[in-house]
Structures are given as C-alpha cells and as structure tokens.
Amino acid sequence: MREIVIISGKGGTGKTSLTAAFAALAKNSVLCDADVDAADLHLLMQPVIQQMADFMGGSKALINPDLCTSCGTCIDLCRFGAISEQFQVNAIRCEGCGVCVDFCPEAAIGFPVQRCGEWYISDTRFGPMVHARLGIAEENSGKLVSLVRKEARQLAEKRGADMIITDGPPGIGCPVIASIGGATALVIVVEPTVSGIHDMERVVDLAAHFKVPGMVCVNKFDLNVEMTEAIEKLAIRRNIAVLGRVVFDPAFTRSMVEGKTLFEYGEPTATRQQVLDIWTQIIKSPSMNTLGIVDLKSTIQ
Amino acid sequence: MIISIASGKGGTGKTTISVNMALALGAGVELLDCDVEEPNAHLFLKPKIERSEKVEVPIPLVDLDKCTFCKKCSDICRFNALAVVGKQVLVFQELCHSCGGCMAVCPEGAITETGRELGFLNFGARDGIGFINGRLRVGEAMSPPLIKQVRAAANPQRITIIDAPPGTSCPVIAAMSGADFILMVTEPTPFGLHDLKLAVEAVRLLGIPCGLVINRADIGDRKVFDYAEKENLPILLTIPFDRRIAEAYSRGKNIVEEFPEWRQRFTELFRKIEVIITERGGAAHA
Structure with a gap:
C-alpha cells in the first residue's frame, strides 16, 4: 500500500x-x-x-498509602523526581519505568495502565x-x-x-x-x-x-x-x-x-x-x- | 522570573515573540530556545555562540565477565531496552529511558552506565542578552531530557524567556513547568483556536497563569477573541498581519529593529506580564 x-x-x-x-x-x-x-x-x-x-499508553506508579511505611526507597530510586516527600506520585513527572514498583519492600506501589x-x-x-x-x-x-x-x-x-x-x-x-x-x-x-x-x-x-x-x-x-x-x-x-x-x-x-x-x-x-x-x-x-x-x-x- | 512562550x-x-521581547528588554534577560527539535531563535537573535556542551543521558553498560545472565535487568526494563540472548546482553540504547532500574536490580553489580548523545547545548550572548539553546541530535527521539538540561543551565538571577516547542505533549510540558507565566501565541483561525484550547488545558493542569498574544490578528475570524473572553484569558498584545513583517521575518529580521515603534509595545507586553505575576504573589524565582 x-x-x-x-x-x-x-x-x-x-x-x-x-x-x-x-x-x-x-x-x-x-x-x-x-x-x-x-x-x-x-x-x-x-x-x-x-x-x-x-x-x-504506558503505566504510571500509584502508591497505596495504607501499605506505605514511608521508608523512602522509592524516592531514592526515582530519577525523575516524581515522588514527593509525602509519598505522592506526580503523574506528569512519572516516566513509567516501574523501578519504584519493583523495589518497594511493602509492595505498596501499583502500576495501572493509563488511558492516554x-x-x-x-x-x-x-x-x-x-x-x-x-x-x-x-x-x-x-x-x-x-x-x-x-x-x-x-x-x-x-x-x-x-x-x-x-x-x-x-x-x-x-x-x-x-x-x-x-x-x-x-x-x-x-x-x-x-x-x-x-x-x-x-x-x-x-x-x-x-x-x-x-x-x-x-x-x-x-x-x-x-x-x-x-x-x-x-x-x-x-x-x-x-x-x-x-x-x-x-x-x-x-x-x-x-x-x-x-x-x-x-x-x-x-x-x-x-x-x-x-x-x-x-x-x-x-x-x-x-x-x-x-x-x-x-x-x- | 520565568516566562514561557507556547x-x-x-x-x-x-x-518572533520570544526574540522581540528579549530584544525590547535588552541586557539582563536570558533567552532559552527549548524547541530543541527545530531550534530557530538563534537565526533571529544572532547571538555570538561562546561555547557548546555535549549532553548525554545515561544508558547501561554490561560487564559480561560479571554477568550471570539471570535476566533480572531485562525483566525490570519496561521499555524493552535490554535483552538477554544466550551468553549476550543486548542493549537497545535508543529505547532506554535512563531510569537506572537495570543497574539497581543487577545482583552481580555487572551494570554501570555510559552515555547516549542527546544533542548539544549552545551558550552565547548578544548585547548583554544571554542565550542558550538545545539542539537535539538528528535521529534522537526523546527531546524532554534535553529540554530539561537547557532549563537547568539557565541563570536564575535573570529574567528568563523560554521559546517552547509546538504541541501539547511531554516536550511542551518540559518547557512550561515551573514557569511563572505562560504566554500563548495564537492566530485567529480554526487551527489556531483548536490547538490553543488544548494548550490552555495543559497550562491549567500545571496551574500557571497565562495570557495571549494574537498574531496576524486581522485574518481568519473572531472566535479566538470570543474564546479569550469566555475563558477570562487576557489578550496582552495583538499584531496585525503585515506583509512587511512576514517578509522581514523570512530574511531573519526582527520587528523591533525593522519597525522601531514596536519596541515599546513589546516592553509593555512584558510590564503587563510582570503585573499579573506580582498580583499572583510574585515570581517563584528572582
């Protein structure tokens, strides 16, 4: 064609x-x-x-506050500055790499697919x-x-x-x-x-x-x-x-x-x-x- | 104070608006060309480029002597930038988003980082007006990391004017976020209005005040003016269509230089923006 x-x-x-x-x-x-x-x-x-x-499109991180222990692992690993001190994900900054999702010791971070x-x-x-x-x-x-x-x-x-x-x-x-x-x-x-x-x-x-x-x-x-x-x-x-x-x-x-x-x-x-x-x-x-x-x-x- | 022009x-x-406003304000401002795919501001400001800097983003480098081919790196990578095939690890560098996940997950410490060239930053000046642009390497797909580098190189002590790329997706967001004011340049045509509405939605998402410049204001129809009124968007400057301006532009000439009566109008444009920012509680930056 x-x-x-x-x-x-x-x-x-x-x-x-x-x-x-x-x-x-x-x-x-x-x-x-x-x-x-x-x-x-x-x-x-x-x-x-x-x-x-x-x-x-891609997925974005979403932190479940009930499971989060505020350990800070996600903040340390995120290279895009997408996670605030209050452990909230800034959806615009989140690159969708899922590194925080995999490393969270409490499995408190979900990764829902986004409708883009x-x-x-x-x-x-x-x-x-x-x-x-x-x-x-x-x-x-x-x-x-x-x-x-x-x-x-x-x-x-x-x-x-x-x-x-x-x-x-x-x-x-x-x-x-x-x-x-x-x-x-x-x-x-x-x-x-x-x-x-x-x-x-x-x-x-x-x-x-x-x-x-x-x-x-x-x-x-x-x-x-x-x-x-x-x-x-x-x-x-x-x-x-x-x-x-x-x-x-x-x-x-x-x-x-x-x-x-x-x-x-x-x-x-x-x-x-x-x-x-x-x-x-x-x-x-x-x-x-x-x-x-x-x-x-x-x-x- | 950061004014982003989108x-x-x-x-x-x-x-046109970015360069003419910078020229009208003169020494002490800094113009950032964040349209890194097609940077044009230098063609009009004509700064003397003093230095250039290569910009890279980190990508993984695998030490095969340490690698046990456990595949944890390819499993964590959401961008399919790594593949373990037999006794080899393939890195598809153009797919890498530089998240560092592979390096963090590797149990053998076999992954370090090297760089992929994104493009160049060019630094220059003209008559005391600072200038920085980013020039994306042809073939590179990801412009936001380079735009962020242009932004990071700005002098926070100066008034920053950002020439943003077109569109409403991630490159524009990178050129607008953190600004004190967004100046939207539109034309009163159906295409202009349609895309303006999308851009205004993006600005509102960021929560930054904005105003309009209507260029070629006497072509097309009145719908942009109606929209501005309904949405409470201040029209800060209108420029009529003038073939002499279009022809001067085609040769790389600027409005404030060719038609000196415009110098004051561009200064006033900036004053109006300053007033809006001050009323909102002042600039987040000097």
Whole structure:
C-alpha cells in the first residue's frame, strides 16, 4: 500500500491545508492524521466517527498509602523526581519505568495502565479517515502515531484504496520518527524563511536515515523568492524532487474558516492550479509507482 | 522570573515573540530556545555562540565477565531496552529511558552506565542578552531530557524567556513547568483556536497563569477573541498581519529593529506580564 506522508520540520508551513487539498483531489484514498499531538485535519474533513477505541499508553506508579511505611526507597530510586516527600506520585513527572514498583519492600506501589487518548475510524466526504486525540500532557505520542498509521494501512487494504495520505507532525523527534518509517514517499512543505530552510534541512537529515524518497514544495513562495530558490537548490542537492511553488494566498485561511478545502471554496484560482500541478507530479513520480517497487534511486541523500 | 512562550499550533509566532521581547528588554534577560527539535531563535537573535556542551543521558553498560545472565535487568526494563540472548546482553540504547532500574536490580553489580548523545547545548550572548539553546541530535527521539538540561543551565538571577516547542505533549510540558507565566501565541483561525484550547488545558493542569498574544490578528475570524473572553484569558498584545513583517521575518529580521515603534509595545507586553505575576504573589524565582 502506497503512503505519502506530509511533513515540514517547522510548524505552520501549511501541511494540513495542503493535505486537505490533496484529499479533495485524490480518488479512492484513506486519510490519516499522524499529528496526534495537535491534530487539525478533522477541522477541514468533519469526520463522522464510525469506530472509536481507547489508546492505552504506558503505566504510571500509584502508591497505596495504607501499605506505605514511608521508608523512602522509592524516592531514592526515582530519577525523575516524581515522588514527593509525602509519598505522592506526580503523574506528569512519572516516566513509567516501574523501578519504584519493583523495589518497594511493602509492595505498596501499583502500576495501572493509563488511558492516554483515543483513536477513531471515520467517514469523510473524501473517504475514510483514521485519526486520534492524545490526552493533554501525555507521553507516548510516537506509539499512537504508529497505531493510527497501522490502522490506516489495514483499512486501506480492506477497502481496496489506492493510497494513504498522512498528515505528519512538525519537528524531528519521536512522533516524526514514527511517521516516516515505511512511508512510500515524503512530501516536505517548506516556507521560504530562514527558519523554514533550517528546519527543512534537519528533517531531511532525519529522512536520509530512513532511506525514504522525498519531494518538496515551497508554500507562500512569493514572500521571499531568493529563499525559495535556495530551498529548491538544497532539495536538488539532497536528491529531493522539486514539486513546485504555491503562492501566499489568504484563500487558504478563508476556506479554513468555512471548514473547507481550497478546492471547495470560491471560484477556481491560480493557486488551485498550482496545487493541482503539485498533486499531479506526486502521483506521477516514479516513487509512487503502483507496482510497490521501492524507488531506491530517489531516496533522500 | 520565568516566562514561557507556547502555542499548541506551530508557526503562530512563538519565536518572533520570544526574540522581540528579549530584544525590547535588552541586557539582563536570558533567552532559552527549548524547541530543541527545530531550534530557530538563534537565526533571529544572532547571538555570538561562546561555547557548546555535549549532553548525554545515561544508558547501561554490561560487564559480561560479571554477568550471570539471570535476566533480572531485562525483566525490570519496561521499555524493552535490554535483552538477554544466550551468553549476550543486548542493549537497545535508543529505547532506554535512563531510569537506572537495570543497574539497581543487577545482583552481580555487572551494570554501570555510559552515555547516549542527546544533542548539544549552545551558550552565547548578544548585547548583554544571554542565550542558550538545545539542539537535539538528528535521529534522537526523546527531546524532554534535553529540554530539561537547557532549563537547568539557565541563570536564575535573570529574567528568563523560554521559546517552547509546538504541541501539547511531554516536550511542551518540559518547557512550561515551573514557569511563572505562560504566554500563548495564537492566530485567529480554526487551527489556531483548536490547538490553543488544548494548550490552555495543559497550562491549567500545571496551574500557571497565562495570557495571549494574537498574531496576524486581522485574518481568519473572531472566535479566538470570543474564546479569550469566555475563558477570562487576557489578550496582552495583538499584531496585525503585515506583509512587511512576514517578509522581514523570512530574511531573519526582527520587528523591533525593522519597525522601531514596536519596541515599546513589546516592553509593555512584558510590564503587563510582570503585573499579573506580582498580583499572583510574585515570581517563584528572582
């Protein structure tokens, strides 16, 4: 099953707006929101939830005050400063290592599994969508990303979909690592700013570890044409296909306010044509071949 | 006094607000870039980096001469970072959370610790403004331990401004906890509002006072303003969308330098925060 994952490094470059626009153009795809930490794709897709399940993350320590003798073993062993002088566990600090649980001489510490969020299979006007909501201040976002991607894959195979379109998270840490492993190709959305190119370079370095093909498009390119050229040069140097440029267009924000994709808002515009051309290039790219052959020639260097 | 600048959604202007506030206040403040996955503040503050320090987290090192292959270490490890296979102990270092459980449980004292590189801390300054950032090693999954190191390196005598990462999970919590005030930077769009609500929930969990900066305040709709009123969140600064600001940003230029009338607005932003902190009973730190 082919899967394109849309990433950026820097936040706010237009990943979700473009993912939604691609969803409107794709025929027979499954959508997947892998930005579980601050998921926004559902605001444009208005998914109707068909199936919902709890996401069980790690466990956390819980001290039973009736059994605790205040010996202090747990405080001494905890490297995360999660246990107070009053022998209460700070759930935000607790790493879930369970060392206190195993060493407590009174067996006074329980280790209940935590419900860290929930995930959903939904219907949208553009096809099925797998998405999730990570609980506030929770850990294990990488684990939840892996879960929604796995579910999206199963669903896509079951429904005979052509591909999966995955909206990825910003950054280069654990949720991003979980988002890009095994992707057919990455679409990197970059804005032409000093921070945009800096962050792109770091996520490209990460992607190079995973030997995944990459493609890049510059959003809001007219804010800085010189920087746009620098980004495209960098892309070519790293063996990343240049898909094209999208102009800075307030229509993205206006359509977002109405809960629509760019292609459902107002009259056809030049911006739409730019996005359509980019989508056509993605679909035609050798790494997206339908034979399931990994395109080793186009992996990010 | 510690002011942490967060947002939920990425790209709303956290770095812009952090850097411009630091520049407006000038000497005596310290800017910490805690977005260690994608640190950007240095691109705008342009500090002179004076030194760098490698940061490691402890991971187990097994002495096979002492090991009896009892498997107690792999049993205690909740992260599957250790596996005993025949006469070998495999350490999957990228899975290790550095809890020290394996070392504590080993009956033979066969486990000591070595380090896994998390990334670097960079220390610098510009015009008396102190600067520290963390730079996560590409490929490293865990950013919170590095964020904690950036925080630990701060000078408690100075006003600390923290540029936090986006999101609402553990890295953001590491950049916000222990702060005296959280300044949320948002934009009046459905994405901005949705992620702001999540971030405000996280702040309330920590029990820290917070206020808003609304960036590109004239795009989108009015729902962020309605939300702020309903939730009693003070709007401390609004910045209209201005293509000149966006273009200056793209070149690494700062608002207070390009448009000097903004300097005073950023100073006032800080004064308002100071008043709120004082009314709440003062800063927990100097």
